Amino acid sequence: MKELSLFLGCLIPNRYPGIEKATKLVLDRLDIKWSELKEASCCPAPGVFRSFDRTTWLTLASRNLVLAENKNTDILTICNGCFSSLMDANNILKNDETARDEVNTHLKKINMEYKGTIEVRHITEFLYREIGAEKLNHAIEKPLELNVAVHYGCHLMKPTKDRKLGGAECPVFFDELVEALGAVSVPYEGKTSCCGAGGGVRSAMLETSFEMTGYKLTRMKKAGVDCIVNACPFCHMQYDTGQAELAKAGKKYDLPVVHYSQLLGMALGYSPEEVGLHLNEIVNPEFEAKIRLIQKQDLSAV
Amino acid sequence: MKNPEILTCFQCGTCHASCPSGKYTSLNVRKIIRDSTRKDISEEPELWMCTTCYNCQERCPRGIKVTDCVLTLRSEAVKKGIILPAHRKVCAFLIETGHAIPLDEKHNSIREKLGLGMPETVSKYPKALKEVKTLLNSTKFPELVNE
Structure with missing residues (x-):
């Protein structure tokens, strides 16, 4: 396995x-070897x-892929959109000679060439496959006793044929990763449904996109969760800004939105501020107090 | 025809029943697929209501790549200059900054407070941004999306 370049x-x-x-x-x-993917x-x-x-789309994606190829590293993404674009482009360019030739004609103008020598990873599937939920559970210091609504996000799992992370109707791997941190993944209706942001819908039809978000939020709230955990900043933003917007119309959810990196960070003992939880639109002091209380507990006595 | 498998569609409607957007909008993916085999639907606003969640594609009993078809139909519309104003703006950001969502002053100062500094992306490296612009010009993207 190659070292990782972090794609922001x-x-x-x-x-x-x-x-x-x-x-x-x-x-x-976690002693995972990584470096920045500069100039991406x-x-x-x-x-x-x-x-x-x-x-x-293919040409610009190929430039990002070549930046990693030139360092002989795989790419680590922390966003489902980046994962989807870069993985799909990489698959197309590896298998379709015509597409590869076309892209290389453009890349030649900046003295680059796509060769197809690296893989594209997403932090959740990387942790799941390369470390595993059990080892992760042993690595954490502060088991987070929280009830969590897990949101996979569409492009992490689908198309399933390309992602190879199991079925998308009732996926399990991300729930296992969340539960490895001491949390409980609470089932809720519409769990695998879209947050509403994708496909350019958020940018062109914001209100419509928030209707889809509201569908999810209502069901998460009903399930009685402490927070939402996602694997994608676009879903993250949709839930976070969506709640702020829906609150103006009298629909209050107050569900903190947490990216898996942030949840893992807190399970490793970093404070909510250190992982940037306070930078969300939706700040729930009760939730942060709960995390602080968990983090203060001396587990060595148990 | 770029997606000839859509001719095998037997209009079962699984796609539409699976569509999160179709619950709230006039998007009916089944109809999109049917109509696209019969006429030019580039001007249908519904083409842009799809969140590309892939539910329809995953569940299609004929194995039709429904979402990919929507993407193809969208690119046909774009070729005819049918682009929503908000999407033109996102394209302009990409052409200008190499990012769909560029760094702004507010978030730059948040980064400083977090001890992160400038992101190690095209935002920090003018030479890299120039490369991106060269590629976008090479594929004639500005010509495609500028009014």
Whole structure:
């Protein structure tokens, strides 16, 4: 297995940098060898750019892939959109000679060449496959006794044929990762349904996208969870800003939104501030107090 | 035809029944698939209501790549200049900054407080941004999306 280059994308460094910080903290703590993928651009986002022009989407994605190829590292993504774009582009370019030749014609203008020598990973599937839920459970210091609504996000699991993470109707791997941190993944209706953000719907039809978000939030709330745990900053933003927006219309949910990197960070003992939880729109002091209380408990006495 | 397998569709409606967007919008994926074999549907606003969640594609009993078809139909519409204003804006961000969502001052100062500094992306490296712009020009993306 190659070392990892961390691919930041757009949303994490530019809107939710706490997730970036949490990711770097947990990778270091778990002794996972990583370095920055310097000079990377937008993946580019699957919703708009893949819809608009396949060649542009493939070409820009190939430049990001080549940056990692030139370092002989795999790419580690922390966003389902980046995972989807880069993995799909990598698969297409590895298997379709015509597409590869076309992309390389463009890349030649910046003295690059796509060769197809690396893999694209997502932090959740990387942790699950390379470390495993059981070992992760042994590595954590503060088991987080929380009831959690797990949201996979569409592009982490689907298309299942390409992702190879099991079925998408009743997936389990992410729940196992969350439960490895001491939390309980609470079942809720519509669990595998979309957050509403993807496909350019959020950018063009914000209110409609929030209706889909409201569907999810209502069911998560009904299940009595302490927080939402996701694997994607786009879903993260949709739940976070969606709640702020829906609250204006009198629908209050107050569900803290937590990226898996942040949850893992807190299970490793980092404070809610250190993983950037306070940078969300939805800040729930009771939830943060609960985390602090868990973190203060001296487990060595147990 | 780029997605000839759609001719095997027998209009069962599993796609539409599985669609999270169709619960709230006029998007009916079954109809999109049917109509696309009969006429030009580039101007249908429903094409842009799909969140690309892939439920329809996963569940299609004929194995039709339904979501991929929607993407193809969208790119046909874009070729005809049918682009929503919000999407044009996202494209302009990409062309200008190499990011769909660029770094702003507010989040730059949050990064500083977190001890992160500038992201190690095209935001920090002008030479890298120039490469991105060269590629976008090479694929004629600005011509495609600019009004």
